[in-house]
Amino acid sequence: MKFPGVLRSKLPKQGTTIFTVMSGLAREHGAVNLSQGFPDFSIPSRLVELTHSFMNRGFNQYSPMQGVLGLREKLAEKVEELYSAKYDSETEITITAGGTQAIYTAISAFVTEGDEVIIFEPAYDCYVPAIQIHGGTPAYVQMNLSGELIDWEKVKRLINQRTRMIIINTPHNPSGRVMNAQDMAKLQKLTDGTDIIILSDEVYEHIIFDGFEHQSVARFPKLAERSIIVSSFGKTYHNTGWKMGHVMAPANLMKEFRKVHQFNVFSVNTPAQHALAEFLNDKEHYLELGAFYQEKRDTFNRLLQGSNFKIRASEGTYFQLLDYSAISDEKDTDYAIRLTKEVGVASIPVSVFYHEKNEDKFLRFCFAKEDETLEKAAEKLMKL
Ligand SMILES: Cc1ncc(COP(=O)(O)O)c(C=O)c1O
Numbered sequence: 001m002k003f004p005g006v007l008r009s010k011l012p013k014q015g016t017t018i019f020t021v022m023s024g025l026a027r028e029h030g031a032v033n034l035s036q037g038f039p040d041f042s043i044p045s046r047l048v049e050l051t052h053s054f055m056n057r058g059f060n061q062y063s064p065m066q067g068v069l070g071l072r073e074k075l076a077e078k079v080e081e082l083y084s085a086k087y088d089s090e091t092e093i094t095i096t097a098g099g100t101q102a103i104y105t106a107i108s109a110f111v112t113e114g115d116e117v118i119i120f121e122p123a124y125d126c127y128v129p130a131i132q133i134h135g136g137t138p139a140y141v142q143m144n145l146s147g148e149l150i151d152w153e154k155v156k157r158l159i160n161q162r163t164r165m166i167i168i169n170t171p172h173n174p175s176g177r178v179m180n181a182q183d184m185a186k187l188q189k190l191t192d193g194t195d196i197i198i199l200s201d202e203v204y205e206h207i208i209f210d211g212f213e214h215q216s217v218a219r220f221p222k223l224a225e226r227s228i229i230v231s232s233f234g235k236t237y238h239n240t241g242w243k244m245g246h247v248m249a250p251a252n253l254m255k256e257f258r259k260v261h262q263f264n265v266f267s268v269n270t271p272a273q274h275a276l277a278e279f280l281n282d283k284e285h286y287l288e289l290g291a292f293y294q295e296k297r298d299t300f301n302r303l304l305q306g307s308n309f310k311i312r313a314s315e316g317t318y319f320q321l322l323d324y325s326a327i328s329d330e331k332d333t334d335y336a337i338r339l340t341k342e343v344g345v346a347s348i349p350v351s352v353f354y355h356e357k358n359e360d361k362f363l364r365f366c367f368a369k370e371d372e373t374l375e376k377a378a379e380k381l382m383k384l
Pocket residue numbers: 037097098099100101124169172173201203231232233234235240243244245
């Protein structure tokens with residue numbers, strides 16, 4: 001069938017996301033799939049048992065719009081313990097259907113026609129469409145992936161009366177880089193005295209390596225008071241398919257966030273919220289997540305030692321960039337497709353995270369995989 005009228009697309013240039021494309025290609029060609037970011041190992045069995053038990057005990061109806069209070073209380077305790085920040089579980093924390101919904105809702109609540117939103121590139125792919133759907137315009141700052149990450153002078157030059165929001169993401173997907181305390185101090189200085197809202201995508205907050213400490217905006221009171229923090233249980237508990245997350249923000253920002261949230265999702269999965277509330281008592285799980293993934297990163301990079309890829313070890317997230325410039329001159333999109341079809345390893349070409357043509361020669365590989373999967377992939381990559 002086909003709609004017979006004039007179809008006015010709100011996103012005329014938007015295609016299917018690269019993650020769907022590459023995962024489909026990986027399946028079609030039987031390639032080892034290190035493209036889309038999801039673990040290929042089990043989630044903690046106790047989390048499954050808890051969810052099952054809450055379902056059996058009848059926790060199957062709508063939860064409160066803002067989320068199950070017990071879960072919000074646990075999250076308030078956690079953020080205070082980790083970052084010495086106080087968030088009111090009643091008014092400043094909301095449970096969402098993953099990070100993506102949280103980001104969309106935050107943009108929807110605050111960005112309107114004529115607003116500008118500063119985005120750092122390479123940028124995770126859900127920010128820009130959400131801005132454009134609401135009539136906003138992205139203002140781009142290119143990051144330096146192999147040196148000092150952000151040139152804050154460039155950011156300063158972009159800020160004007162129309163700047164409504166700045167979106168940051170640390171640990172950063174796809175680069176695997178992290179922002180440091182100086183970055184946060186500079187961001188604080190630049191936004192001080194303005195009406196700018198910071199949307200801080202911290203979904204990989206626990207996946208950080210080599211002794212780096214996650215610089216949540218929650219640690220910096222002057223930043224926290226203008227920030228909406230986005231978190232994802234999916235990244236922390238290996239259960240990306242549950243699509244569970246949460247946001248934290250000052251009460252007056254949260255009030256506006258919830259005005260939209262109540263109509264685009266209302267509330268999210270009830271038994272999962274109860275189970276997560278209980279599972280949060282297992283602090284070791286998230287406190288040891290960095291070490292767990294650091295070992296995966298090290299395994300992957302060790303397996304690739306002596307290969308023709310140039311590697312700068314990922315500082316956080318479960319992604320590793322590989323520079324293939326010594327192997328091929330091909331565009332990264334072409335090379336990623338050829339690698340999937342002919343070599344049997346699927347990855348994500350980093351140029352798709354830029355709005356303009358980008359000649360960098362980086363592919364992003366997800367190492368949230370069983371060692372056996374990483375070994376299979378590395379064996380193939382070593383031949384290049
Ligand atoms: C940087 C970043 N932000 C947000 C998300 C979305 O999180 P969720 O899967 O909870 O929607 C992802 C998921 O890959 C991500 O990498």
